[in-house]
Amino acid sequence: MSPESFDHILSLVEPLIIKKSTTLREPISPAERLSLTLRFLASGSSQTSMSFSYRIGRTTVSNIIRETCCVLWQALHEKYLRPPRSHDAWKNISDEFMKLWNFPHCIGAIDGKHICIECPSDTGSLYYNYKGFFSVVLMAVCDAHYVFSLVNVGDFGSNNDSRVLENSAMGKAFASNQMGLPNQQHVEGCKIPLPYFLVGDDIFALKNWLLRSFPRRCELSEEQQIFNYRLSRARRVIENAFGILRARWRIFSHPIKGSVENVIEITKAAICLHNFLRITNSASYCPYGFVDSEDKSGNIKPGEWRAVVSNEGSALLSMPPRKGSRYSNSAIKVREALMDYFVSDSGSLPWQWNHVRSRGRVLCEKD
Secondary structure (H helix, E strand, C coil), X not given: CCHHHHHHHHHHHHHHXXXXXXXXXXXXXXXHHHHHHHHHHHHCCCHHXXXXXXXXXXXXXXXXXXXXXXXXXXXXXXXXXXXXXXXXXXXXXXXXXXXXXXXXXXXXXXXXXXXXXXXXXXXXXXXXXXXXXXEEEEEEEECCCCCEEEEEEEEECCCCHHHHHXXXXXXXXHHCCCCCCCCCECXXXXXXXXXXXXXXXXXXXXXXXXXXXXXXXXXXXXXXXXXXXXXXXXXXXXXXXHXXXXXXXXXXXXXXXXXXXXXXXXXXXXXXXXXXXHHHCHHHHCCCCCCCEECCCCCEECCHHHHHHCCCCCCEEECCCCCCCCCCHXXXXXXXXXXXXXXXXXXXXXXHHHHHHCCCCCCCCCC
């Protein structure tokens, strides 16, 4: 973070965290409160370590971090984590996905992560997930530039992915057509009008507003493999967004100690800071080569963030794949229309055939 970025954040949060002086002592300044909180989030150091570094009492450090994280969310989310609210805003996101990832009508990539936490008291097994640890669930959508546009954080770790999405405000809004998405439109080379949709992996069910790959429970045709490859290119942005978040905010490099409420506020603050720096100071926060890229043949060049997080544990862990999903006929038709589009002259990419054929046949998976 540049000094200018720090000063800008300080100008936003200072009115909300400044304390009055007393006759007994001067309060800790807003700049020091913000500096302590940012260092805690970025380094992943314990609150005890922060107490020694800043020569502040352990309880005071805890109170400062909790309060400042709440204020960071309050000061930043309206501008830097604001979901699109108009047809034009959604279309701008779709245009960027088409420009960068060659996927029409995509308005975001979605994924869910478990945030590993210490065992909360008096909660039974509500936060105990299938992997055998306690967690809360983070569900997020990002745009083509690794900026989060929608987040839902705090669901019980014991809930499965479908329940988290369906019970969340954004899931209900998408399902009831209340997100203000543009109407379906024709795409040149596509047989039917296409709705605007999110792209996700196998943890999600296929819907009109959420596309996923063809399941590999049986041998896939070459056309289906190409669709899966094209969808994975667009969906990879959310994987990289989470990767940047883990690499830059090392608080997610290990289980987070604190109450569930504090973990939620820490996560919300880190996401807002991620968006702020991606939008205002991307050259320093996420320089060239830090995220995955492609060569001229479509081969993936791993981003530097993977090396940063490869040799450490993480508080952000993937969710399990979904089985036994029910699909609507209209969603199946949309996926098949896009599959045909991706192998047509209008929608194909020069390297996609060689890329898919070099991987060989995709055979049935064993249950």
